[in-house]
Amino acid sequence: MADTHLSHQNGRVAGPKHVVIVGGSLAGLFTGVALKTIGINTTILERNPNKLLDNQGAGIVAGGDTMAFFEKYNRCPRDVAIQSQKRLYLDPNGNIVHEEVMKQTMTSWDLVYYLLRANYDNVESGYLQGKKPTSWAKDTDGTVDYRYGCTVTGYAMQAGKVKVAYTREGKEEAVSGDLLIGADGPSSTIRKILHPEVHRDYCGYVVIRGTVPENEASPESKAAFIERFTFYHGPGVQNLTYTIPGINGATEVGKRLLNFVWYTNFPEGNDELEKLMTDKDGKRRRITIPPGMMTDEAWEMVKVRGRNRLPPQMAEMVQKSRNPFVQAITDVIAPTSVHENGKVILIGDALAGFRPHTVSSTSQAAFDVLMLVEVLEGRMDMAEFERRTVEYARKVSEMGKFIGDRSQYEERSLKEYVEDRNMMSTPRNKLEFPPWTQVR
Ligand SMILES: Cc1cc2nc3c(=O)[nH]c(=O)nc-3n(C[C@H](O)[C@H](O)[C@H](O)COP(=O)(O)OP(=O)(O)OC[C@H]3O[C@@H](n4cnc5c(N)ncnc54)[C@H](O)[C@@H]3O)c2cc1C
Secondary structure, three states, X not given: OOOOOOOEEOOEEOOOOEEEEXXXXXXXXHHHHHHHHOOOEEEEEEXXXXXXXXXXXXXXXXXXXXXXXXXXXXXXXXXXXXXXXXXXXXXXOOOEEEEEEEEEEEEEHHHHXXXXXXXXXXXXXXXXXXXXXXXXXXXXXXXOOEEEOEXXXXXXXXXXXXXXXXXXXXXXEEEXXXXXXXXXXXXXXXHHHHOOOOOOEEEEEEEEEEEEEHHHOOHHHHHHHOOEEEEEEEOOEEEEEEEEOOHHHOOOOOOOEEEEEEEEEOOOOOHHHHHHOEEOOOOEOOOEEOOOOEXXXXXXXXXXXXXXXXXXXXXXXXXXXXXXXXXXXXXXXOOOOEEHHHOEEEOHHHHEEOOHHHOOHHHHHHHHHHHHXXXXXXXXXXXXXXXXXXXXXXXXXXXHHHHHHHHHHOXXXXXXXXXXXXXXXXOHHHOOOOHHHOOO
16 A cells, blocks of 8 residues: 655665654654664654653563564663463462463563663663663664653644644644654544544443552462462453562562452443542543542442452452552554555554453554564565554454453353463464455
8 A cells, every 4th residue: 555665775774764753652662762773763742741651550461572672672681571480260269270381471561661761762760770771872873852741633744744733831833754653542643533433442341450569468369479370250350460570670579569450340321330430530531540540439349349259369459459540441443554655654552452351552562663663674565564563453453352252241161261361372473364354
């Protein structure tokens, strides 16, 4: 579809000189770091009014492409993840009813974010363990510009460039680039402009998430969750709990966190959903109740639900968690990633907001950017980029719907839940792409 095939001249990249990235979370930062490394100048426009995004303090399962990205682009020599050694399945009483040896890498959103900020625009933090980002600078790096408090409202094509309009402190401003990358998440403004017909739909359940320092857990919970990836399935409930890095990304034993991810049904229109999704300021939020914004009444309701519906170790995590937050589970996917003849590209959650059961959202963002670099360095054309990113998005999106609906709305055997989970762990290069995923 697109003609943007960028060629090399004298071994250097000939193509876009300046790329505008909308969204300064993980997908936007993956893009910024990779493009900086290959000598392309970037501007990131992030609507959040603060210099740094708020840490939600939760875990990320670091899939193959996330780790591949860090191996290729991370200049900070420190651990990015910790390993879980086994998968466990619990029954309602907390007994282990199934276990398999399976290594998996777990990290935290904040560690990934701070490492990317250090690599992109030299942000210093405790996550760097005393390393100085300025010492990694290379003469060949592209320039960087992270602008926060900038809400993108639209774009226009002008003489082969993309002019991106945004508001900052009530004033209208604009910046032009050779390419626009829409990395603005599952409620993407860029996607809404391109595909107003696409909606983000609530799936009838939420995920309640939080962490507990490993040293505050009971011996039973330590045995169930430390360096384990532990599941429970019950009627309308799925819980998974695992170990993630602690404060400043600490990976040492005793300093880590136990992270729970608890899916539980709250049908649309139900009073309990209204109570849960109305924050301390009385505002009904559609998608997220961030840490610290749940009302005491809603939190009591959640804790009672945990005591009644979860195995004791998982109910304990809910009771002991200090900063829980809630996300409504939604489905959204754009028809394609490449637009405006290869000048406007959607990546990450802006392309497809997966259900978190897929544990693939961060990997998708990393994969999309690894593919984008293939295009910008002339090893792939844009049509191939579109094929790969869209097929992956369609496939994983459907896998997430399949396992999510089976888990929340059907009574399946433990064997089937184990098979669903193992299917979700298929490495990307082993996935099969049936005709309905394919891009012609
Ligand atoms: C603050 C924050 C904390 C998170 N914490 C976790 C976590 O703990 N665990 C986890 O698994 N996942 C977390 N996520 C989600 C996770 O980052 C993503 O699912 C995944 O990494 C892909 O991210 P993304 O960059 O495509 O989308 P997102 O992470 O949703 O990022 C999109 C970014 O675009 C910005 N944006 C949106 N619209 C505009 C606009 N019009 N103009 C400018 N900027 C705009 C948003 O403010 C946001 O920073 C978090 C996301 C955010 C934003």
